[in-house]
Amino acid sequence: MLSISQDTHLQYSQDTTQLSITIHNKSTVAIPVKVATATLDFKSVSHAASDSQPELPSAAPLTATDDASLFLSPSSSIVLQPTCQHTEDLKIITSTTQQYNGRIQIQVLPVNYPALDSVSITHSFGIYLIDQMKKSIVHPPQQHQQEEGHEWTYQGQFLREMFDMDPVMALEQGMFVCLESSDGTKVLCRIDGDNGDSVKVCFFGANKDLVRSLVHELDSLDV
Structure with missing residues (x-):
C-alpha cells in the first residue's frame, strides 16, 4: 500500500x-x-x-x-x-x-x-x-524605555521560538527585540517583566496596523 x-x-x-x-x-x-x-x-x-x-x-x-x-x-x-x-x-x-x-x-x-x-x-x-521578519536584539534610544504600546503576556519558550532565540537564553527586563520587515518597517518588542514561565512584553512601532496585526497573530499562535 x-x-x-x-x-x-x-x-x-x-x-x-x-x-x-x-x-x-x-x-x-x-x-x-x-x-x-x-x-x-x-x-x-x-x-x-x-x-x-x-x-x-x-x-x-x-x-x-x-x-x-x-x-x-x-x-x-x-x-x-x-x-x-x-x-x-x-x-x-x-x-x-x-x-x-x-x-x-x-x-x-x-x-x-x-x-x-x-x-x-x-x-x-x-x-x-x-x-517574514528579521529578528535582532537591539539597544534603542532611552525614550523607548517608557513608550506605550500593546502589552501582552506570553510563555518564555514561545517567545524564544518566535524570535529565533537560543532556547535557554534569558529574557531580561529591559531587553528589546527588533522585528524588521523586508521594506525596512520595524516593530520593537520590549521585555517588561519575567514571572517564571510568563513574560510580560510591550510591542510598538510607527506602523500601528502592522503592530496590531503582529500582536493578534502571536496571540493566535500561542496555544
Whole structure:
C-alpha cells in the first residue's frame, strides 16, 4: 500500500524567508514511486476590504544548484525509493509583509505497478508575519524605555521560538527585540517583566496596523 506524506518548515535566515519542503515515501512494501507533477501556489489572507490585491509571493532557489526541482520552472519529476525522501529548500519572495496561505499539490505514480492507481496529495500551510521578519536584539534610544504600546503576556519558550532565540537564553527586563520587515518597517518588542514561565512584553512601532496585526497573530499562535 502506498504511504506518501509531505511537510513544510519555514524560518527567516540570511535575510530571507526560507521554505523547506519534504516529501516522504513511507510505503511499507518495496514500491518506488514517481512524483510526476508538483505545484506550489499562494493566496493572500486579507482581514480588511481593499480594492487592490497585493502581489502574491514567488519562490526561487535558495542557493545555486543543478539538482532537479519539483516546484520551480522548468519542473522535473523524481523517483522515490521506499523509506526515502526528497527535500527542497526555497526562498519565498514577498513584496508586502502580510499573511499568506500556501498550498502544495503533488501527483504520485507507482513505478512498475500498473494495477495501483496514482495518488494525489495536497498540503496547506501558512506564511505568517513573524516568518517574514528579521529578528535582532537591539539597544534603542532611552525614550523607548517608557513608550506605550500593546502589552501582552506570553510563555518564555514561545517567545524564544518566535524570535529565533537560543532556547535557554534569558529574557531580561529591559531587553528589546527588533522585528524588521523586508521594506525596512520595524516593530520593537520590549521585555517588561519575567514571572517564571510568563513574560510580560510591550510591542510598538510607527506602523500601528502592522503592530496590531503582529500582536493578534502571536496571540493566535500561542496555544
